[in-house]
Amino acid sequence: MSSSSSSRVGLRFFQNFRAAFQSSNNSHSHFRRQGFFRARRFQSTDAGASAHEQQHQSTFQRLWNSPVGIKTVHFWAPVMKWCLVITGISDFARPAEKLSLTQNAALMATGAIWTRWCCIIKPRNLLLAAVNFFLGCVGVVQVSRIFMYRRSLKGTTTTTTTTEEAATDIAIATEAKDVAEGVASKVESVVKTS
Template identity: 65%
Template sequence: MAPISNLFRASRPVFKSSQFFRSSFRQNANSSSKRWQSTGGAADGAATESFAKRMWNSPIGVKTVHFWAPVMKWALVLAGISDFARPAEKLSLTQNVALTTTGLIWTRWCLIIKPKNYLLAAVNFFLGLVGVVQVSRIAMYHQAQKGLPPVVEEVKEEVKEAVKA
């Protein structure tokens, strides 16, 4: 019977062969160098495509959810902006905290995912910004209500009674 050491020497694993390393290195070197070379074919054709064609074929283009989600989400931003005209006592604190949190979390996420979606990041940033403004308005209103002198509270009660009568 042959010693065990002879069995390992007889068959060389593929990953230890120098031919394997040379061939894989050539493939990686060739593929990375081609990336920067002008081929004169499809790459030059992509540069001369129209903006509409590039947007249509883009991974975040017009025919994908990566485009339409931010477009539709602008409605939330516009609704928040329209609420600037409403008095602070009529605004919902929980709703605006949720919008702020959503906007800030998703802004960060849009810059991490691949492909990066700057359009969605922008709408989420503005959603968070509108939410911060609204939450600040609500907080200032509640702070002002706590600091009212007792005379103002009495006047408020009298007004409520007058309205009921």
């Protein structure tokens, strides 16, 4: 906004204010007749609109004029945050050993803290509370998967390691035996032909 247009707004406000007080009838009804209180340009919401006017608004108009409506950041921030929830849900298909405990713990804590905060702040933003609740749920599921995976590793570490090592040793010995028999047969065939 340029300085000339802001000075015009200030000038209009001052002129309306002076005209209202210079008239002979200084009662509040005079202000209402002149439209003084309705002419304020600095209101961000329709706080001056009557309940009757709000009832006749369409659903789109109520959504548009709401303090958490489409034209505010209070609507678009939760819409964009759903991408985090969808990404977390897509990570359900990943193996637990490839998940980050710190990242998912942060998502869980963020979801829990901001869900509570969204119900306290003004304007109360239930759309943001919903997305944070689901973000916390995704974090809880992923952290649970990580802990269950790590617990299963602790219980089977010694038996799995020895079983896997024994199977690997047997496979190597069998392969070495086959290679040795193949080399021995080739040496015998070379010795017989010479």
